[in-house]
Amino acid sequence: SFTSGIDSTYDEYVFKFYNMHPATDDKNFQFQGSTNGGSSYGVTITSTVFRAGHNEDDSTPTFGYFAADDLAQSTSYQRLDAGRTGNDSDSGLVGTLQLFSPSSTTFVKHFLSTINCVNGDATSPYSVYNFGAGYGNTTSAVDAIQFQFHTGNIDAGTIKLYGLKDS
DSSP, rough: OOOOEEEEEEEOEEEEEEEEEEESSSBOOEEEESTTTTSSSOOOOOHHHHHHHEETTSSSEEEOOOOOOOOBBBOSEEEOOOTOBSSSSEEEEEEEEEEEEETSSSOOOOEEEEEEEBBBBBBSOOEEEEEEEEEOOOOOOEEEEEEEESSEEEEEEEEEEEEEEEO
């Protein structure tokens, strides 16, 4: 959870994910925002996600839109890795989440994500590149972000936060 450092100092906040690894196999990495410093998480999100994937055994390359990964005016956590990240040593996740103008009290909070993961399918692992976009439908300032795997814990990984100023 990032419960400080997200304020009006920067116009854009960028989260970078390095070698994220779930404690339990086949889990989705996800995020949700807070408007009360992290006391609760439940910003209403509308989003869209598409992805490209390729199996190690070259059996089933995929590319497309997957409606199950979207949120429509939902307070659920937004999935970032639609491929369900594996927990074995040759699996994991890397990527970026960009959050725009989180301190605005006039506009909604747009976000973009690009995530690459290796899924948890031990019989035919595949690499999945996920593209996501959406917005937190609130004009309250978003001042905290929480990341988690949908069940289980984060076993390993680093999340770095950067602020970018409009010149």
